Amino acid sequence: MKTDATCVIAGRSYNGLPTLVWAEGIDEAASDWLRHIVIRTGAALSSAYEYAKILRPFLRFCRVHGRPWDGVDDEFLVLWREKMRRTDGIDAKRINTVLIIVFAFYRWAEETGRLRFHVGIYDAELLPHYVQLRNFPITAEKIFSKGKRGRVITSWTTPLTMSVSQSSQGKRHTPNDHEAMRIHEVAADREFGERDTLMYSWAEEVGTRRAEILSLRKKDLPKQADVMRDNDGHVKWPIKVVRKGGATWTVLAPTDLVLATWDWIFLGRADMVERCRKSILGYQEPQEIFISSRTGMPLDEDSLTTLAKRDFAVANVEKASLHRLRAKYCVEQIQTLVDSLFEGGLKVGATSSWVETILTIVAERMGHMSPMSLRPYLNQVLDRKIRTAEASLAQSMKSSIRILNNRRKILRRTVDLNLHLRDIAESIDRGDAKKTSQLIRQLQVEVDEFNGLPEMA
Incomplete structure (x- = not known):
């Protein structure tokens, strides 16, 4: 259900806000949160709709199991997670998204006083003495990220997400x-x-x-x-x-x-x-x-x-x-800048690297907050450039390879000849005429083969 133009908050009309409704009426906690993320945080209505699509099945799961929304704990969240994984066949990445959104709802409930010491979004030293050793029904872990101008931002998330194997990552394809x-x-x-x-x-x-x-x-x-x-x-x-x-x-x-x-x-x-x-x-x-x-x-x-x-x-x-x-656009922009760099058309500041310069330019063009999030695309472009360079060099290298192979054969033959001469000298020193004769004949055969002559009769 969505609100219409009659929904007025702080003197302003809000049309289209998602609202969760059950048979007995509006789900006030969930609907308040959905309004909060649009009005207070500036999230797009499309994001709020997506959150509502995630939250509603979860709250329905609570109702089926007779669990009030404010009585949910980690054990129940794990039960919900396993239902998604085993029964619904949802992949780990999507499950993690669902868990993070549901956790965001409970975090908001804790921060706004709808729940009290139910979600562990507190540093231990800031807690009252009577709750410091308490195990919170819904646990949380602190995470750190970098915001604008390198400022470190702390936040909280759920520790119940599933690990995503490397084999399931990086599968997105960029069309050529x-x-x-x-x-x-x-x-x-x-x-x-x-x-x-x-x-x-x-x-x-x-x-x-x-x-x-x-x-x-x-x-x-x-x-x-x-x-x-x-x-x-x-x-x-x-x-x-x-x-x-x-x-x-x-x-x-x-x-x-x-x-x-x-x-x-x-x-x-x-x-x-x-x-x-x-x-x-x-x-x-x-x-x-x-x-x-x-x-x-x-x-x-x-x-x-x-x-x-x-x-x-x-x-x-x-x-x-x-x-x-x-x-695809991002890759092409990076490709253009890399080509410009190699041709001398891209100037790099004295205090910055060429990687930083390229990624910053493309990030500005695409509206990315973090230039380094584009680093995989730069790696892709450089890999492609290396492959292209290798292909262009392959033909010119064939001649050099042939020359080196021929030179290697000649050097090997020279080494073999020296070894034969050493053996002949040792045989002469020992006075072994028969062995000396055999070694000389063998040397003659190999020399003729090397020079392309038929074997002597």
Whole structure:
């Protein structure tokens, strides 16, 4: 269930807040938390919906087992974890996500006084003496991370997550150019394919996330007449987008993509808007560029994800998603900067490394808080560059290898000859004429073979 415009908090109307409802009424604790993460922390509604999808099955599990939500402990959480693993067949990574979200709900309940000394999010020295030795029903472990400007941030999480084996990590696939072309071809063949392939292009060519693509508005695009003056197509146009959580930042879009977007607005999108005006009473066209063909309203993130999953599957691009087109953009940006570095076109500051410079530039372009999170992509680019270099050198090395092999044979023959001469000398010193004769004949045979002559009769 979602709130409507009548939901007013602190004088402001909130439409669409997720709310959990059971047969007997609203689940106040869960619904308060979902409102908190949107209103107080600035989380996107899509995130709150995802949290609600996680929290509701868990609370239903509590109700089935007769366990009140405020009576949950580690043992019960393990029971829930094993149910997901053994009965539902959910993979370890997803289970860990579920456990972390459920823990976040209980942490909030502890911090807001709905629970008291139930969740162990305390440093021992800060606890009252009468609870210092108490075992908390829900345990917690402190974690550390780095925020902006290197500031260390402490937080708490659940210690009940499952270990994820190395073999199950790193399986995400970044589509190459050929695979990306197949995805676009599949999308273009469908109804409203112009819209869908254009959304994929914003991820692939600009590196935008789902929320950022769907936040694009007509008024934020540069004027079509201005864009058409870029005859060479080299201009990157600054365009504001809204990030997940509501913050804004600027992306740089190529001329061809901006023109294609204007074409969509004037053609395919205009047809959608006209149909909605005729079929939906009181319809008002939104500013957002990517709209639903059915409602005429902005597409939501779940719809975009569904469209992408379908087209990726038909194109036979496995272990990838729309977000991996953004990863493709990241790899290409790093590749360009690496090439520029090797060609001398990228200047590196005296107090920074070339790795830091490249990752910082790409992080700024993609809106990443941590440049080092892009390090795996840099490693991928460097590995590819090394393989390419090895391939280009292989042919030129063949000649050198042949020469070295021939030289090795000659050196080996020289060593063998010296050994033979030593044996002959020792045989002469011993006065063994028969042995000396045999060694001389053997030496003659090997010399003739080396010079390509037939064996003596």
